[in-house]
Amino acid sequence: MRGQEKGFSRRxxxxxxMGMSGLALTGAGSTFAQGAKRMLTPEESMSPASDLxxxxxxxxxxxxxAKFSPIAINTAKTAVIVVDMQNDFGAEGxxxxxxxxxxxxxxxxxxxxxxxxxxxxxxxxxxxxxxMAFKPDLSDAGAADSVNRVRHxxxxxxxxxxxxxxxxxxxxxxxxxxxxxxxxxLTPKTEDTVLYKxxxxxxxxxxxxxILKRLGINYLIFTGCTTSIxxxxxxxxxxxxxxxxxxxxxCTGEPIGxxxxxxxHEASLLTIQTLFGWxxxxxxxxxxxxxxxxxxxx
Numbered sequence: 345m346r347g348q349e350k351g352f353s354r355r356x357x358x359x360x361x362m363g364m365s366g367l368a369l370t371g372a373g374s375t376f377a378q379g380a381k382r383m384l385t386p387e388e389s390m391s392p393a394s395d396l397x398x399x400x401x402x403x404x405x406x407x408x409x410a411k412f413s414p415i416a417i418n419t420a421k422t423a424v425i426v427v428d429m430q431n432d433f434g435a436e437g438x439x440x441x442x443x444x445x446x447x448x449x450x451x452x453x454x455x456x457x458x459x460x461x462x463x464x465x466x467x468x469x470x471x472x473x474x475x476m477a478f479k480p481d482l483s484d485a486g487a488a489d490s491v492n493r494v495r496h497x498x499x500x501x502x503x504x505x506x507x508x509x510x511x512x513x514x515x516x517x518x519x520x521x522x523x524x525x526x527x528x529x530l531t532p533k534t535e536d537t538v539l540y541k542x543x544x545x546x547x548x549x550x551x552x553x554x555i556l557k558r559l560g561i562n563y564l565i566f567t568g569c570t571t572s573i574x575x576x577x578x579x580x581x582x583x584x585x586x587x588x589x590x591x592x593x594x595c596t597g598e599p600i601g602x603x604x605x606x607x608x609h610e611a612s613l614l615t616i617q618t619l620f621g622w623x624x625x626x627x628x629x630x631x632x633x634x635x636x637x638x639x640x641x642x
């Protein structure tokens with residue numbers, strides 16, 4: 345975060361935020377696998393067959409340095425959420441790059457995200473991937489005049505047939521293609537869960553909420569792209585459901601407004617740490633896990 349916020353108390357920030365009369369910056373599963381054991385479509389995830397078994401374990405309580413304040417989390421009640429770190433958003437030849445959108449800030453988030461996932465898995469923390477993608481016939485993209493459908497078609501040419509960098513036939517933002525594969529540096533492991541979503545929020549018509557509740561998850565560590573759209577949308581929905589979201593700022597990126605004096609990415613960080621949860625970093629998260637406090641029932 346830049347030094348612009350220094351000198352303001354949380355109360356002052358809240359007063360300024362509330363004084364904007366409700367204005368806010370806003371940024372939506374096949375158990376498939378690209379290495380992942382399970383991935384649920386919105387339809388399949390609602391069936392009894394999609395139930396995930398879970399063995400309750402005793403976690404550790406660790407403290408993560410964050411804004412607006414440090415937060416203590418129980419590792420047994422924590423999941424890392426990886427939002428849309430897929431080829432269409434973060435790889436050469438993907439949708440963003442084909443549209444002329446700068447993906448450098450998303451690429452910069454890959455390495456710290458990989459470190460975060462390695463540390464989380466070593467601690468036994470659940471990892472859940474979200475992937476933005478549509479059915480081949482776009483029947484889940486929304487009504488003909490819906491903003492979701494129209495903007496994706498007009499601006500991003502969703503559904504267009506393309507040749508992937510590996511030579512395979514593919515389609516922009518369509519399920520089970522190279523375009524919607526997770527970036528190779530972040531390939532899901534067998535024990536991870538991968539969910540498709542069709543809107544900016546990962547909670548919209550997916551099994552995410554049910555999975556988290558079934559696993560007894562309270563704390564959500566967020567990584568992914570883009571900060572102001574799918575990440576913030578999912579964090580807002582998480583907070584509305586009383587989950588405790590922590591965004592790792594260096595594990596996310598936002599092309600919109602990237603070159604402005606104050607970027608959309610920075611504005612989202614301020615919004616999240618002020619009203620929706622906490623903002624930390626991969627180093628602070630890993631440092632918290634490396635500490636060895638006593639076991640607790642938090």
